[in-house]
Amino acid sequence: xxxxxxxxxxxxxxxxxxxxxxxxxxxxxxxxxxxxxxxxxxxxxxxxxxxxxxxxxxxxxxxxxxxxxxxxxxxxxxxxxxxxxxxxxxxxxxxxxxxxxxxxxxxxxxxxxxxxxxxxxxxxxxxxxxxxxxxxxxxxxxxxxxxxxxxxxxxxxxxxxxxxxxxxxxxxxxxxxxxxxxxxxxxxxxxxxxxxxxxxxxxxxxxxxxxxxxxxxxxxxxxxxxxxxxxxxxxxxxxxxxxxxxxxxxxxxxxxxxxxxxxxxxxxxxxxxx
Ligand SMILES: Nc1ncnc2c1ncn2[C@@H]1O[C@H](COP(=O)(O)OP(=O)(O)OP(=O)(O)O)[C@@H](O)[C@H]1O
Numbered sequence: 339x340x341x342x343x344x345x346x347x348x349x350x351x352x353x354x355x356x357x358x359x360x361x362x363x364x365x366x367x368x369x370x371x372x373x374x375x376x377x378x379x380x381x382x383x384x385x386x387x388x389x390x391x392x393x394x395x396x397x398x399x400x401x402x403x404x405x406x407x408x409x410x411x412x413x414x415x416x417x418x419x420x421x422x423x424x425x426x427x428x429x430x431x432x433x434x435x436x437x438x439x440x441x442x443x444x445x446x447x448x449x450x451x452x453x454x455x456x457x458x459x460x461x462x463x464x465x466x467x468x469x470x471x472x473x474x475x476x477x478x479x480x481x482x483x484x485x486x487x488x489x490x491x492x493x494x495x496x497x498x499x500x501x502x503x504x505x506x507x508x509x510x511x512x513x514x515x516x517x518x519x520x521x522x523x524x525x526x527x528x529x530x531x532x533x534x535x536x537x538x539x540x541x542x543x544x545x546x547x548x549x550x551x552x553x554x555x556x557x558x559x560x561x562x563x564x565x566x567x568x569x570x571x572x573x574x575x576x577x578x579x580x581x582x583x584x585x586x587x588x589x590x591x592x593x594x595x596x597x598x599x600x601x602x603x604x605x606x607x608x609x610x611x612x
Contacts, residue, residue: 358422358512358544359385359408365416366403376569377403378414383563383572387511390538390545392555393563394601395608400570401548405514408546409437422511433461435512436505440520442497444489444504451476451485454504461508475503478537495526499533506541515547519554528586531557535584552605553589556580556598564601566608574604 366378377400385391393401406412408421410430421429429435444453451472458468476482479499489497498518505513519527531554538545549555555562556578564574580593588594 356387357384357420358387358389359383359546360420361404361417362419363417364404364407364414364419366400366407366412367415378407379569379571381417381572383575385544385546385561387544388542389560390547390558391561391563392547392549392559393565394549394552394555395565395570395573395605396567398570399565399567399608401565402516403570404565405516405546405548408512409435409514433508433510435514436508436510438498438501438505438513438515438518440517442489442494442501444497444500446489449486449488450481450492450500453489453500454507457504458507463508471507471509472503475506476500478506478540479503480533493526494522495530498522498530502534502537506543511544513543513545515545517548517550520550527551527554532586534558539582552598552601555601556594557584557586557589562597562601564604564608566605573608574600576600576604 361381361383364378364381365376368375368377381404393404395401403412407414407419408426410421410426419426422432422434424432424434444450445456448456454472454475455468458471463471472485476485479502481496481499481503484492484496484500489500492500502513502515502518519530522530535558547555547558559578562576562578563572564576565571566573576597578597580588580597
């Protein structure tokens with residue numbers, strides 16, 4: 339397991355100019371009936387513009403809590419967390435991010451186009467702007483022609499793509515994704531992984547992505563954050579040296595397997611505390 343100093347080595351002391359997410363000594367303690375639960379302890383992490391960062395670790399290590407803290411949905415109890423140079427709350431109000439959950443969460447009584455349009459309606463975009471944005475993001479996720487369908491008429495993978503389109507509709511710079519493909523079978527997941535990489539390359543978004551899958555984390559990311567539980571903390575940060583162009587069979591290469599091995603070792607080190 340890495341020492342805290344080695345882990346801290348991945349964050350620049352003064353923060354790079356392009357830091358989109360900057361966490362310094364972030365702590366988050368939930369007060370529960372059974373006493374305090376330290377969900378995040380000493381989180382130091384810098385995510386730069388255009389990075390694809392995966393968070394991986396066993397259940398309860400704080401992956402979702404960290405993402406929710408970035409989104410301004412949980413408040414750290416210590417340290418500083420900045421998003422685009424603002425507090426998470428300010429960034430949320432400035433609509434700095436789109437959020438994608440494990441369940442697609444589409445409204446069954448709205449068509450796909452009207453689901454994607456919903457945040458735009460709430461934000462008061464003009465009708466014409468709504469139309470053109472919905473068209474553009476449905477193209478981005480390969481769902482052209484499905485505008486008038488209802489969620490139940492689409493496969494699980496297509497529903498998840500619609501939910502990604504909805505998160506992209508208002509062109510937030512950051513996309514936060516909490517196990518978006520966790521409930522899908524492996525072949526569909528492979529396909530969505532490929533599409534997500536292509537989408538990321540085209541849009542240059544900054545992506546924070548929670549997963550339980552080592553191959554998914556290695557295939558998608560520029561940086562992999564390995565976390566361990568009780569208290570939730572970072573046990574390793576792995577910079578991914580694979581090229582940006584990643585056909586699926588890159589997963590059989592020695593370079594890929596070596597990075598996957600390091601992630602596995604990081605996860606094992608975290609488990610040794612149990
Ligand atoms: N609202 C809350 N109130 C009290 N405790 C909470 C709350 N949310 C999370 N926790 C606790 O904080 C810790 C971290 O939870 P979190 O959901 O962030 O973990 P996770 O790594 O995302 O887990 P999983 O992989 O199961 O989704 C856990 O011990 C959890 O029980």
